[in-house]
Amino acid sequence: MAFSSLKCPSSRFAFPPSPGPGSRRVAAASPSPSRPPLPRRFFSKRISSRSPRNRHWSVVSMHEAATVPLSPEKEIDLKVENGVASAISAEDNRDLAALSTSKKDSTVSITVVGASGDLAKKKIFPALFALYYEDCLPEHFTIFGYARSKMTDAELRNTVSRTLTCRIDKRENCSEKMDQFLRRCFYHSGQYDSEENFAELDKKLKEHEAGRLSNRLFYLSIPPNIFIDVVKCASKSASSANGWTRVIVEKPFGRDSESSAALTRGLKEYLVEDQIFRIDHYLGKELVENLSVLRFSNLVFEPLWSRQYIRNVQLIFSEDFGTEGRGGYFDNYGIIRDIMQNHLLQILALFAMETPVSLDAEDIRNEKVKVLRSMRPLQLENVVIGQYKSHTKGGTIYPAYLDDKTVPKDSLTPTFAAAALFIDNARWDGVPFLMKAGKALHTRRAEIRVQFRHVPGNLYKRSFGTDLDRATNELVIRVQPDEAIYLKINNKIPGLGMRLDRSNLNLHYAARYSKEIPDAYERLLLDAIEGERRLFIRSDELDAAWALFTPLLKELEEKKIAPELYPYGSRGPVGAHYLASKYGVRWGDLSSEH
Numbered sequence: 001m002a003f004s005s006l007k008c009p010s011s012r013f014a015f016p017p018s019p020g021p022g023s024r025r026v027a028a029a030s031p032s033p034s035r036p037p038l039p040r041r042f043f044s045k046r047i048s049s050r051s052p053r054n055r056h057w058s059v060v061s062m063h064e065a066a067t068v069p070l071s072p073e074k075e076i077d078l079k080v081e082n083g084v085a086s087a088i089s090a091e092d093n094r095d096l097a098a099l100s101t102s103k104k105d106s107t108v109s110i111t112v113v114g115a116s117g118d119l120a121k122k123k124i125f126p127a128l129f130a131l132y133y134e135d136c137l138p139e140h141f142t143i144f145g146y147a148r149s150k151m152t153d154a155e156l157r158n159t160v161s162r163t164l165t166c167r168i169d170k171r172e173n174c175s176e177k178m179d180q181f182l183r184r185c186f187y188h189s190g191q192y193d194s195e196e197n198f199a200e201l202d203k204k205l206k207e208h209e210a211g212r213l214s215n216r217l218f219y220l221s222i223p224p225n226i227f228i229d230v231v232k233c234a235s236k237s238a239s240s241a242n243g244w245t246r247v248i249v250e251k252p253f254g255r256d257s258e259s260s261a262a263l264t265r266g267l268k269e270y271l272v273e274d275q276i277f278r279i280d281h282y283l284g285k286e287l288v289e290n291l292s293v294l295r296f297s298n299l300v301f302e303p304l305w306s307r308q309y310i311r312n313v314q315l316i317f318s319e320d321f322g323t324e325g326r327g328g329y330f331d332n333y334g335i336i337r338d339i340m341q342n343h344l345l346q347i348l349a350l351f352a353m354e355t356p357v358s359l360d361a362e363d364i365r366n367e368k369v370k371v372l373r374s375m376r377p378l379q380l381e382n383v384v385i386g387q388y389k390s391h392t393k394g395g396t397i398y399p400a401y402l403d404d405k406t407v408p409k410d411s412l413t414p415t416f417a418a419a420a421l422f423i424d425n426a427r428w429d430g431v432p433f434l435m436k437a438g439k440a441l442h443t444r445r446a447e448i449r450v451q452f453r454h455v456p457g458n459l460y461k462r463s464f465g466t467d468l469d470r471a472t473n474e475l476v477i478r479v480q481p482d483e484a485i486y487l488k489i490n491n492k493i494p495g496l497g498m499r500l501d502r503s504n505l506n507l508h509y510a511a512r513y514s515k516e517i518p519d520a521y522e523r524l525l526l527d528a529i530e531g532e533r534r535l536f537i538r539s540d541e542l543d544a545a546w547a548l549f550t551p552l553l554k555e556l557e558e559k560k561i562a563p564e565l566y567p568y569g570s571r572g573p574v575g576a577h578y579l580a581s582k583y584g585v586r587w588g589d590l591s592s593e594h
């Protein structure tokens with residue numbers, strides 16, 4: 001199967017890329033004076049100037065050096081050898097051309113490190129299968145699971161097969177596709193800090209790559225304390241000798257500014273920034289991807305996107321289950337680090353950033369960093385924390401957070417937090433951005449709510465009364481479940497009288513689009529394979545995010561602030577309402593007609 005015949009959407013970006021990423025990539029690939037040389041040869045990036053032919057750049061980039069026809073007057077070739085970027089000579093170019101005569105000559109090897117774990121089984125293998133089913137994976141690919149657990153290939157396949165689903169339901173031959181997919185999955189058992197074990201993996205990968213140009217993706221689905229060991233061994237013993245090597249890193253990226261910086265330093269001893277794909281799976285969610293489209297491609301929204309028209313913005317995450325089974329991990333992090341500092345803050349940055357120069361990853365990430373750096377560090381008086389307690393309902397006893405055996409009996413770790421954040425720039429001066437995240441609440445939901453100011457004057461005072469803010473427009477972007485975008489408007493109730501109500505202009509995805517929405521991990525894995533970095537977190541974004549939260553986290557811990565208890569399955573601590581009302585805000589999700 002050739003790429004031209006892929007069912008996979010061939011251009012996932014509606015607009016051509018900006019002409020500029022080349023220069024930035026050069027900078028990223030160049031070594032800083034203090035960076036030690038890369039342990040192996042990281043080879044070749046090709047950067048094209050804008051031309052009609054690279055309109056489908058995401059597909060082109062899937063094979064980078066292997067797929068782009070040589071055209072010296074239009075393209076800059078870069079060779080990155082021992083960390084040093086230099087132009088490729090004509091002779092090199094001929095070698096490269098020979099090496100890359102056809103895309104059939106390249107292959108992608110995906111190694112899931114921590115393949116025996118929960119995330120690998122629950123998300124990564126199913127996402128890879130979905131990509132395979134959609135013909136989004138290249139013709140030549142191999143998937144390796146790597147972990148310490150002893151397992152044969154057959155055992156891995158058996159385990160993986162239990163989690164694969166034919167999500168794309170109306171298609172036939174799903175079980176045949178599953179068999180084909182599983183035949184391309186293999187397993188290698190090894191230690192995470194053994195270069196020797198990674199060299200064995202390298203040998204096996206080479207056998208599968210069969211002399212083709214090899215591109216390698218490592219997905220670190222492991223606890224963060226072993227990230228550096230793995231990156232060291234993989235880069236020394238199992239990185240690609242002639243194609244790209246990329247590493248997807250799962251959160252948490254540290255616990256605070258210092259540990260995050262240390263992790264980044266550790267990773268950068270073996271990788272350059274461009275090879276590091278820090279994943280935040282909320283950025284791969286359909287409605288989060290759509291945020292920029294909604295805002296920047298609709299005249300009815302973009303001019304309203306500022307303090308002039310927006311009264312407050314709410315970012316809400318809630319789960320109707322507790323931390324059961326993950327208490328050990330969670331207790332070390334808490335809800336602020338688990339959800340707010342990453343998922344909700346990333347959404348906020350996308351929501352509030354200025355218009356980027358283009359849709360290029362660096363342009364978008366530059367704007368996100370700017371807005372994050374314009375934010376006021378969080379203060380204790382603008383934060384409420386909570387922890388769920390046991391609750392009995394309908395004869396069922398729901399456990400308290402502290403009932404988890406892996407959680408210390410006196411833990412003060414918050415399972416709920418609400419916060420008011422502010423962006424001190426011209427666009428958002430004075431507008432509260434309210435965040436709320438909690439476990440074991442009454443519902444599962446993630447949404448963005450934008451409450452607009454009231455229309456000046458009070459023409460309809462007989463209908464609205466004096467509380468004009470009750471009758472403002474509200475835009476709701478429901479990320480999950482049941483994806484939707486709806487706008488609350490004031491409307492005349494049909495009839496001879498003049499009575500108003502609030503009704504929704506509703507874009508309900510299930511009703512509007514027949515296609516099933518891909519899982520966030522599918523989009524992100526495909527992006528990493530294609531080298532598209534837009535939805536991954538750059539290190540300066542991460543620094544800015546930690547700078548906002550670190551002082552607060554330290555203060556909470558040093559002062560041993562006790563969380564307000566709330567019953568399992570409730571709407572959370574009352575303190576969250578007081579916090580919102582301090583800024584004249586009502587949580588939109590708690591109103592009677594949300």
Ligand SMILES: NC(=O)C1=CN([C@@H]2O[C@H](COP(=O)(O)OP(=O)(O)OC[C@H]3O[C@@H](n4cnc5c(N)ncnc54)[C@H](OP(=O)(O)O)[C@@H]3O)[C@@H](O)[C@H]2O)C=CC1
Pocket residue numbers: 114115116117118119120147148149192220221222223224226250251252
């Ligand atoms: N699970 C989830 O829903 C989510 C997970 N994440 C992150 O993804 C990563 C993987 O998550 P998950 O699969 O749940 O993690 P697991 O705890 O299941 O760990 C994955 C694998 O890593 C190995 N491992 C576990 N603990 C240790 C240890 N202390 N030392 C060495 N190896 C260890 C085990 O493999 P073996 O013993 O076979 O070597 C295990 O199967 C983590 O960083 C997590 O924070 C992020 C978002 C959601």
Ligand SMILES: O=C1O[C@H](COP(=O)(O)O)[C@@H](O)[C@H](O)[C@H]1O
Pocket residue numbers: 281319338446
């Ligand atoms: O990263 C995390 O996300 C999940 C929620 O993800 P979702 O896609 O199911 O909404 C959360 O449960 C977990 O605590 C957190 O680590």
